[in-house]
Amino acid sequence: MQHIPDERDLRNLLLTISYDGRQFHGWQIQQNAYTVQEAFQTALTKIIGEGFDLKGCSRTDTGVHANMYCISLKTTHPIPPERLKAALNRWLPLSVAVNDCREVGTDFHARYSCKSKEYIYKIWNSEVRSPFLEGYALHYRYPLDEKLLNDASQAYVGRHDFTSFCTLDNREQGDLTRTVKAFSVTREGDMVIMRVEADGFLYNMVRIMVGTLLRVAQGKFRPDQIPEIIESRSRSCAGPTAQACGLYLNKVNY
Amino acid sequence: MQHIPDERDLRNLLLTISYDGRQFHGWQIQQNAYTVQEAFQTALTKIIGEGFDLKGCSRTDTGVHANMYCISLKTTHPIPPERLKAALNRWLPLSVAVNDCREVGTDFHARYSCKSKEYIYKIWNSEVRSPFLEGYALHYRYPLDEKLLNDASQAYVGRHDFTSFCTLDNREQGDLTRTVKAFSVTREGDMVIMRVEADGFLYNMVRIMVGTLLRVAQGKFRPDQIPEIIESRSRSCAGPTAQACGLYLNKVNY
Incomplete structure (x- = not known):
């Protein structure tokens, strides 16, 4: 039939x-x-x-x-x-x-029905690269103080206009306000993991957040400078866009 | 100069x-x-x-x-x-x-000075393969009872003639007795890890030990049958040689 x-x-x-x-x-x-x-x-x-x-x-x-x-x-x-x-x-x-x-249900939509998403960013923090992590983590060979970065990252949490953390292209228009529900920086041995949950993400948002924290690690930004960077609403005030390879979409909540 | x-x-x-x-x-x-x-x-x-x-x-x-x-x-x-x-x-x-x-010291030799080595064998035990583990772990989709296998594997521990667990070629001659210091089977989520330390390993020894335990998991060998398989001193009594991709030399002790 x-x-x-x-x-x-x-x-x-x-x-x-x-x-x-x-x-x-x-x-x-x-x-x-x-x-x-x-x-x-x-x-x-x-x-x-x-x-x-x-x-x-x-x-x-x-x-x-x-x-x-x-x-x-x-x-x-x-x-x-x-x-x-x-x-x-x-x-x-x-x-x-x-x-x-x-x-x-037929009204469900993978993108529009989504309540929040979680990304993780993996940083292999060792003097020597790992043969098993090529393309799977950012290799960062200088010291990283995960507690300092975790404290600094708390400034991301909350409802903010994240213009400073967005690569502007024709895709991002209208309101650039998003609510970051949680941000954490933790370490497991030589692997440092940044984790962020938000109701939505702008283009390159996580990678610029990570790049900005790495500037804090390098002493180029003070740990308490992140609120100013958010306030500025200017991409050029934030750090560089960190490499794609460390980024994982980790959870999608409906 | x-x-x-x-x-x-x-x-x-x-x-x-x-x-x-x-x-x-x-x-x-x-x-x-x-x-x-x-x-x-x-x-x-x-x-x-x-x-x-x-x-x-x-x-x-x-x-x-x-x-x-x-x-x-x-x-x-x-x-x-x-x-x-x-x-x-x-x-x-x-x-x-x-x-x-x-x-x-000049008398040190990477192979002959070695007191013991540890291998691990990674098994991704999930119905679905992982895109991140191709070539890095054996994919085994059927249930694995790690406690049952851990108990069965204790028969490997000790000083035995491991002829049954050796692919014979011109490399392996003379005494095939080795001392297995420890063997364990543990689970972290969907990953089952077999770990073995010995004073030396025969050709394919770990992979045949793993293949034999997988036969126990499949009910083709009884959990208490491993001593008989060792006793038999016959390769054909043991299980198949497990794939290379799950095997990692994990530690070398001098």
């Missing part, structure tokens, strides 16, 4: 995935670069044919990783979620995995 | 390194494959010229990693250890790093 699609059959599936960002130019499909969305389009076309709609929970930059990333998939195809998950894990490149696939 | 080598100038340096084994066909130099020793020969020739002697602490197989591996380097070149370390880290491929370099 052939399946004839009908508006009443429209389903919405939430895919929870992880990916190694080294190979990908972020999520969103592009003309001349390989992206996570393209990997899914290709695999889904093989599994359920044409006629589906994919929405990712955020843009991510080239080289940024995801421990957790969410996609909503609208389709009329009747494939059971568990079978779709297994088939995708066979068809997708080894650098992407589908960890969960479930039915959600 | 030109440096004229003299027997009295002979130095012995201990290099402590780590490497990502995916790129390498083990330590030992080979005609048609890239090895860790070749990477060092090439880098050292650029830094101190010809005329040095390198000894690795063990052969390792293709794809096996090292969190810690030791090399003794005999040379008459007067380069200070810290300068040699920095120069090697610039000249070596990103998949190898020198973590320490120090002067040792």
Whole structure:
């Protein structure tokens, strides 16, 4: 029996995935670069044919990783979620995995239904690079006082206009106010981990926050200078944009 | 002033390194494959010229990693250890790093002076593969009871003839008795880690020990069957050789 699609059959599936960002130019499909969305389009076309709609929970930059990333998939195809998950894990490149696939309401949207997201930024803080962390962490060879940086980073927490922490392009318009719910800097051996949760993130926001904290570590900014930098609403007052390789989208909350 | 080598100038340096084994066909130099020793020969020739002697602490197989591996380097070149370390880290491929370099007595030998070594074997025990662990851990999707395996593995501990756990080739001759000092199976989330310390290891010994424990997990061997398998002194009685990718030389004790 052939399946004839009908508006009443429209389903919405939430895919929870992880990916190694080294190979990908972020999520969103592009003309001349390989992206996570393209990997899914290709695999889904093989599994359920044409006629589906994919929405990712955020843009991510080239080289940024995801421990957790969410996609909503609208389709009329009747494939059971568990079978779709297994088939995708066979068809997708080894650098992407589908960890969960479930039915959600048709009004759910991976991006707009999101309440908050958490990113982590990994810094390998050792004189010597690690052969296992090329592309997976920033290598920073000078001393880092994680307690000092953790204290300084608390100035990020709260509702602020984060213009100073945003690369302005045509994507960022309107209100640049976001609420940072938590920021922490911790150490596990030679690995320093910065963790930030917010209701939304501007373009390059986490990487500029990290780059600014590294300026504090270098003594180029005072630890108590971050409120001034936020106040200035000027990108040039903040530190540089830290490399993409240390950044991981870690959690998406709905 | 030109440096004229003299027997009295002979130095012995201990290099402590780590490497990502995916790129390498083990330590030992080979005609048609890239090895860790070749990477060092090439880098050292650029830094101190010809005329040095390198000894690795063990052969390792293709794809096996090292969190810690030791090399003794005999040379008459007067380069200070810290300068040699920095120069090697610039000249070596990103998949190898020198973590320490120090002067040792001329009778020290990276392999023969070794008192014991520790290997770990990483198993990603989840239904879904991890994009970050391709080549870095065995993916095992079925349930693993780490407590059951830890109990079963205690039969490995002690002084035994490990013929059953050795791939016989022309390298392994004479006494196949080794002393396993400790064996443990633990879990951190979805990662199961097997850890073994011994005074020496036969060819493929850890990988066959792991493969045998996986047979116990599958119910193909009883947990109390390991002593019989050791007793049999027959390779065919043990389980298969587990993949190289999960294996890491973790510690070398002198």
